[in-house]
Structures are given as C-alpha cells and as structure tokens.
Amino acid sequence: MSKLKVASIIFLISTMILKFSSMIRDLVIAALFADSYKADVYFAAMTIPNAMILFLLTGMKDAFLPSYYKFEAIGKGESHLTNILKSTFIITTIFAILGILLSSPLMKIIYPTFSEFEYGTHIAVWTSIIYFASLIFVGVNAVYEGYFDAQKKFSFSVFSQTIVVLITILFAVLFHEKWGILSVPMGYFIGTFLSLLIKVVYRTPKRFMNWSQQINRAEVKEFYGIFWPVGLTIAVGQINLMVNTFFGARLGEEGIVSNLNYAFRLVNIPQAVFGVTIATIVFPIIAKARSESNxxxxxKGIEKGILYLLIFLTPALAGMCVLMQELVSLVYERGAFTSSSTQITASYAILYIGSTFFYSIQAIVAKGFYTMQKGHYIMRIGLISVLLNVVLNWTLSGKFGAEGIALSASLVAVFYSVITFTTLWKLVGGLNKTYLLKNSFQVIAATVTMIFGVLFADKFIEIADLPPFLHILIIAVPGAILYFLVLMLFKNEFVKTIISKGGNKPSS
Structure with missing residues (x-):
C-alpha cells in the first residue's frame, strides 16, 4: 500500500475523530443550554468572528499549499513559511484588536432584541470579544496546518484542531455553572493557544520559524493577493450562515437560532467528514499535477474526487433523510433538550440536506480554482450567492418562518455549486463526461435501492419502539451493505479498487 493511501486512511480516521468530538461539543451545548435564549445569543454572536476564523483556517491552507510548493521547488520553502507566519501574526493581531473594540457596538446594532433578555447583550458582547481575541493564535495555527498538509501530514493538522474542540468541551462541562455559556468561547480561546503550543513543541522553538529573518514584503504581498479572495470565498458559507442567523433572530421566537444551528451542525457532519476529507486529499494531488503542467x-484528480465524494455522501444524506428524527433524538435529546426540540430541529435539518450535498461538491471544485490560482472567479460567484441568500431569506422566512431560512440555504447551495462547476469545466477544457455520468448513475441507482430497502424494513419490522441508537443501527447497517452490493453488481470503479488485492488501479 502506498504512503499516500496510508496517509489518506489515517487522515480519514483522524477527521472522523475530530467530527465526533465536534458532535460531542454540540450535544454538550444542547444538553446544558438546549434552545434557550442563552444558546440563541451565543450562536448569533459568534457568527461574525467565526467567519474570520474560517477565513483564516480554511482559506489559509488552501492558499498556502500551492504557494509553498512553488517556493519549495526552488529551495525556499522554509523561508516562505517564515514570511507568511510573521506577516499573518501581525495582521491577525490587528484584526483581533479591532474586533475586540468593535464587539460592543456591533452586537448592539445587529442584535438589538438581545437586550430584552437578562444578560443577553452581555453574553453577546463577551462571546464576540473572546472569539476575536482567539484570532491572534488562529492565524499562526492556520499557516502551520497548511504547511502540514503540504507535507502530507494530514493527521497532525486534524489532531491540532481536535485539541481545540476537546478543550472547548472540557471548559463547557467544568465551568458552565460559574461562567454560563461563556465557558464555551473561553474553552475555544484556551484550546487555540494550546494547539499553537503543541506546534511549537513539535517543531521546537528554534525550528518553529527563522526568528532573525526579515519579512519579504513583496513575497507577502504576492501571497495575500492570492489568499484574500480564497479566504473570502471560504468565508462565504459562514457569511451566509450569519445572514440566516440574522433573519432567524428577527423572527423573535426563543429557540429558533439555536435549533437552526443544531440542525445545520448535524447535517453538516457528512460534509465535514467526507467532503472536507476528500477535498483535502485531492488538493496536493492536483496541485502537484498543476505545478508539472500535467x-x-x-x-483526473478532480473527477476521482467527485466520484469518491458521491460514493460516500449520497447514501449518507439519503439515510439521514429517512432517519432524521431518530438521529436528532440520539445526538441531542438529553438534559435540557426535550422531545419537542427534537421535532423542530429535525424539520429544519431535512431542509438543510441540499446545502450539505451541493457545498460538498463545491468543496472539491474549489480546489481546482485555488490550484490554478483563480480564486477570484469563485469569489465573485460566492458574493453573488450572499446577495441571493439575503433575497431568499427575506422572501422565504417571511412566508415560511424558520423553515424558509433552512430551505434558502439549500437553494443557494444549488446555485453556488452549479455555477462553480460549470465555470471550472470551461477553464480546464472539460472533464470526462462518460466517466462522471456512468458513476453518478451507479451511485443514484444504488442509493434508491438502499432507500427502498430501508423504508421496507422500517415499515414491516417492528422497531419503532426501540431506542434511537438500535433503531438506526438495525436500519443503517443492512442499508449500507445493500448499497455496496448494488455497486458491486455495477462493477463500480471505487468498489473494485477497494476489494482488489494488488494489480493496477482501474483507469478512468
């Protein structure tokens, strides 16, 4: 087995651990604060600084990897790393200070209704302040995670992110009685610092960067000219989530913002596990091919990325649609989170399914733009999607309430994915249509067969009264087996590769 395959498997396992820990964080918040106004205020207030955090974390990695390869090819990889580390620290510190100073007026202007709740504005302001303060550490963490990805040390990058999530959980559990929901952002702040400290120890302070090296301003300017449209594009999803949160808060009902957030986080797990994992593995492959003008x-890298994504993501989301009520109950229904909260969250989650599917495809497609250093194309499309999201939120939330907000997210994702895919198609001179259509048909046929089998079992096997975990297990395991059996009947390329014992890989 090749080193890349081993690294990919380890990375997939590491990512699943990260997303499992992220799920635990969400269910801890749900158990402690459920859909109370405190949870509403927290989720609303953290969206603005979190957009900047994602701007750095994901955008930096996507911009840094091809840039690092470029300088590594001429023997200046470490020098480039130092330039970007130092400049990013300075820039993020400035933005952190500005964010801290503007948190109070921003929260009061954007969410004036929070003042109607006891300590509502106080929670919003301090949530924003703490997350903005975290930017000081997030920026340097992001550069190094891009560096580790470039070295194909995917699992270490994921491990450092997992530390942040675990510390956030620990603080929420230990300090929620003393600090309330502010224990969550405090945990994140400490987690980002410890994550950075681990990287310093791993590389040793001496090798962490060339401390005496002067910043090459021309090199930094060139890098950030590429980075900012990439980062802004990555942040589009969070900006759209911020728009959704704003319109959710305008509806004026306690619990809407938090239930929408819980629904989104749950449905987003397959995207985070499969979409992000596959896109991350594909990225260095296509970046290397591009650097060699191949x-x-x-x-082929783009095509295989889309195929492998569809293989895993399609049945996962289809199964979630069928078992959504049981999934929400299993994940969230404990402590302060009641059965009525489960029903509401499940109804929102089903409407979010489209956003997960199409944004996952877009995650693969986006790597093609970033590798070609044409992030400005996707940035323009992303900004248009934000405007579309505002219009759809305004229209659909007024007509359907919170359900309209979740539906808007899926419709915007369809637009975003279709436009970016067709644009990349033109830029690269087309992809293998026969390959994509054949494999897409196989996945759809296998998924439809699985769903009919699952619905049949759910109807005729008396499992309705079983606990959610057993209900899901009894339905999902046979469903997954049936799905892959159908793919085997089609002699699907992916399945043939998995079950083969050596020999040449099937070609596209």
Whole structure:
C-alpha cells in the first residue's frame, strides 16, 4: 500500500475523530443550554468572528499549499513559511484588536432584541470579544496546518484542531455553572493557544520559524493577493450562515437560532467528514499535477474526487433523510433538550440536506480554482450567492418562518455549486463526461435501492419502539451493505479498487 493511501486512511480516521468530538461539543451545548435564549445569543454572536476564523483556517491552507510548493521547488520553502507566519501574526493581531473594540457596538446594532433578555447583550458582547481575541493564535495555527498538509501530514493538522474542540468541551462541562455559556468561547480561546503550543513543541522553538529573518514584503504581498479572495470565498458559507442567523433572530421566537444551528451542525457532519476529507486529499494531488503542467492528471484528480465524494455522501444524506428524527433524538435529546426540540430541529435539518450535498461538491471544485490560482472567479460567484441568500431569506422566512431560512440555504447551495462547476469545466477544457455520468448513475441507482430497502424494513419490522441508537443501527447497517452490493453488481470503479488485492488501479 502506498504512503499516500496510508496517509489518506489515517487522515480519514483522524477527521472522523475530530467530527465526533465536534458532535460531542454540540450535544454538550444542547444538553446544558438546549434552545434557550442563552444558546440563541451565543450562536448569533459568534457568527461574525467565526467567519474570520474560517477565513483564516480554511482559506489559509488552501492558499498556502500551492504557494509553498512553488517556493519549495526552488529551495525556499522554509523561508516562505517564515514570511507568511510573521506577516499573518501581525495582521491577525490587528484584526483581533479591532474586533475586540468593535464587539460592543456591533452586537448592539445587529442584535438589538438581545437586550430584552437578562444578560443577553452581555453574553453577546463577551462571546464576540473572546472569539476575536482567539484570532491572534488562529492565524499562526492556520499557516502551520497548511504547511502540514503540504507535507502530507494530514493527521497532525486534524489532531491540532481536535485539541481545540476537546478543550472547548472540557471548559463547557467544568465551568458552565460559574461562567454560563461563556465557558464555551473561553474553552475555544484556551484550546487555540494550546494547539499553537503543541506546534511549537513539535517543531521546537528554534525550528518553529527563522526568528532573525526579515519579512519579504513583496513575497507577502504576492501571497495575500492570492489568499484574500480564497479566504473570502471560504468565508462565504459562514457569511451566509450569519445572514440566516440574522433573519432567524428577527423572527423573535426563543429557540429558533439555536435549533437552526443544531440542525445545520448535524447535517453538516457528512460534509465535514467526507467532503472536507476528500477535498483535502485531492488538493496536493492536483496541485502537484498543476505545478508539472500535467492537465490530464489534474482533471483526473478532480473527477476521482467527485466520484469518491458521491460514493460516500449520497447514501449518507439519503439515510439521514429517512432517519432524521431518530438521529436528532440520539445526538441531542438529553438534559435540557426535550422531545419537542427534537421535532423542530429535525424539520429544519431535512431542509438543510441540499446545502450539505451541493457545498460538498463545491468543496472539491474549489480546489481546482485555488490550484490554478483563480480564486477570484469563485469569489465573485460566492458574493453573488450572499446577495441571493439575503433575497431568499427575506422572501422565504417571511412566508415560511424558520423553515424558509433552512430551505434558502439549500437553494443557494444549488446555485453556488452549479455555477462553480460549470465555470471550472470551461477553464480546464472539460472533464470526462462518460466517466462522471456512468458513476453518478451507479451511485443514484444504488442509493434508491438502499432507500427502498430501508423504508421496507422500517415499515414491516417492528422497531419503532426501540431506542434511537438500535433503531438506526438495525436500519443503517443492512442499508449500507445493500448499497455496496448494488455497486458491486455495477462493477463500480471505487468498489473494485477497494476489494482488489494488488494489480493496477482501474483507469478512468
């Protein structure tokens, strides 16, 4: 087995651990604060600084990897790393200070209704302040996670992110009685610091960066000219979530913002596990092909990324649709989170399914733009999607309430994914239509067969009264087996690769 395959498997396992810990964080928040106004205020207030955090975390990695390869090829990889580390620390510190100073007026202007709740504005302001303060550490963490990805040390990058989540959980559990929901952002702040400290120890302070090296301003300017449209594009999803949160808060009902957030986080797990994992693994492959001007391997990398994504994501989301009530109950229904909260959250989650599917495809497609250093294309499309989201939220939330907000997210994702895919298609001179259509048909046929089997079992096997975990297990395991059996009947490329014992990989 090749080193890349081993690294990919380890990375997938590491990512699943990260997302499992992220799920625990969400269910801890749900158990402690459920859909109370405190949870509403927290989720609303953290969206603005969190957009900047994602701008750095994901955008930095996507911009840094091809940039690092470029300088590593001429023997200046470490020098480039130092330039970007130092400049990013300075920039993020400035933005952190500005965010801290503006948190109070921003929260009061954007969410004036929070003042109607006891300590509502206080929670919002301090949540924003603490997350903005975290930017000081987040920026340097993001550069190093991009560096580790470039070295194909995917699992270490994921491990450092997992530390942040685990510390956040620990603080929520230990200090929620003393600090309330502010224990969550405090945990995140400490977690980002410890994550950075681990990287310093791992590299040793001496090798962490060249402390005496002067910043090459021309090099930094060139990098940030590429980075900011990439980062802004990555932040589009969070900006759209911020728009959804704003319109949710305008509806004026306690619990809407938090239930929408719980629904989104749950449905987003398959995207985070499969979409992000596959996109991250594909990225260095297509970046290397691009650096060698090998457009055949570049296109094959995109095609295989989309195929492998569809293989895992399609049945996962279809199964979630069928078992959504049981999933929400299993994940969230404990402590302060009641059965009525489960029903509401499940109804929102089903409407979010489209956003997860199409944004996952877009995550693969986006890597093609970033590798070609044409992030400005996708940035323009992303900004248009934000405007579309505002219009749809205004229209659909007024007509359907909170359900309209979740539906808007899915409709915007369809637009975003279709436009970016067709644009990349033109830029690279087309992809292998036969390959994509054949494999897409196989996945759809296998998924439809699985769903009919699951619905049949759910109807005729007396499992309705079983606990959610057993209900899901009895339905999901046979469903997954049936799905892969159908793919085997089609002699699907992915399944053939998995079950083969050596030999050449099937070609596209």
């Amino acid at each position: 457009m055949i391997d570049f296109r």
